[in-house]
Amino acid sequence: QKEVEQNSGPLSVPEGAIASLNCTYSDRGSQSFFWYRQYSGKSPELIMFIYSNGDKEDGRFTAQLNKASQYVSLLIRDSQPSDSATYLCAVKPYIPTFGRGTSLIVHP
Amino acid sequence: DTGVSQDPRHKITKRGQNVTFRCDPISEHNRLYWYRQTLGQGPEFLTYFQNEAQLEKSRLLSDRFSAERPKGSFSTLEIQRTEQGDSAMYLCASSLDGQGLNSPLHFGNGTRLTVT
Numbered sequence: 549q550k551e552v553e554q555n556s557g558p559l560s561v562p563e564g565a566i567a568s569l570n571c572t573y574s575d576r577g578s579q580s581f582f583w584y585r586q587y588s589g590k591s592p593e594l595i596m597f598i599y600s601n602g603d604k605e606d607g608r609f610t611a612q613l614n615k616a617s618q619y620v621s622l623l624i625r626d627s628q629p630s631d632s633a634t635y636l637c638a639v640k641p642y643i644p645t646f647g648r649g650t651s652l653i654v655h656p
Numbered sequence: 657d658t659g660v661s662q663d664p665r666h667k668i669t670k671r672g673q674n675v676t677f678r679c680d681p682i683s684e685h686n687r688l689y690w691y692r693q694t695l696g697q698g699p700e701f702l703t704y705f706q707n708e709a710q711l712e713k714s715r716l717l718s719d720r721f722s723a724e725r726p727k728g729s730f731s732t733l734e735i736q737r738t739e740q741g742d743s744a745m746y747l748c749a750s751s752l753d754g755q756g757l758n759s760p761l762h763f764g765n766g767t768r769l770t771v772t
Contacts, residue, residue: 580760590765591764592699644701646700
């Protein structure tokens with residue numbers, strides 16, 4: 549069983565819509581959770597991190613964490629074509645472990 | 657904060673040759689990680705250092721791979737007798753951890769290795 553699961557997508561949303569990206573993890577000891585954005589051929593870029601249950605907002609991005617359900621999500625409001633990328637979820641019980649990423653396509 | 661720096665950006669080598677990559681982490685970061693990423697997959701953990709000590713290596717890391725971080729500064733990753741299956745993006749990342757700190761990873765631009 550893979551430790552961090554993400555739907556590979558692609559997730560396609562129209563410009564201006566809310567994109568919802570989901571991630572589940574298996575290690576209940578995980579304490580830190582991160583979302584990275586990766587454009588094709590580039591390295592991952594940190595978007596958000598969250599350590600406590602609940603929501604954390606930063607601009608158009610909201611990270612949501614539910615440790616009881618072992619679930620973390622990323623919402624992108626007012627999606628723009630420049631948001632089109634692969635979004636990687638990373639979970640850190642000790643060593644950061646990444647999911648395979650979800651491809652997001654925002655079409656005009 | 658000049659960011660994480662990796663060199664070279666691209667490397668093309670023939671099967672059987674040895675290659676070495678370098679990573680310079682963010683200067684105040686104490687942890688340095690190496691990951692490998694292939695197309696359509698997330699970064700896969702290879703090894704990490706806390707200061708100069710190599711604390712963990714992935715079970716997937718064959719004995720052809722070796723990493724060092726002398727004096728807890730830059731790190732090198734060497735692959736001996738390269739195989740075509742080694743073709744991937746090799747990512748270095750650093751973080752500041754310990755003593756209640758648990759910072760995210762900050763990645764370099766990566767080294768893309770192609771083995772022909």
